[in-house]
Amino acid sequence: xxxxxxxxxxxxxxxxxxxxxxxxxxxxxxxxxxxxxxxxxxxxxxxxxxxxxxxxxxxxxxx
Numbered sequence: 142x143x144x145x146x147x148x149x150x151x152x153x154x155x156x157x158x159x160x161x162x163x164x165x166x167x168x169x170x171x172x173x174x175x176x177x178x179x180x181x182x183x184x185x186x187x188x189x190x191x192x193x194x195x196x197x198x199x200x201x202x203x204x
Contacts, residue, residue, distance in 0.1 A: 163190070 171177040182203060184190050190201045
């Protein structure tokens with residue numbers, strides 16, 4: 142079993158990219174626009190997209 146310090150090392154590493162870069166990366170792997178939108182919706186639904194604000198980090202969700 143892995144130690145918690147090893148797990149924290151990997152989970153604390155967050156890459157910083159723009160929202161436009163995220164959409165471009167997802168769309169480059171998707172077969173069409175519909176699949177791109179579905180993948181982006183899934184990322185937002187799971188809370189995987191985090192924005193850096195003046196107050197700290199905020200998870201972005203779709204309304």
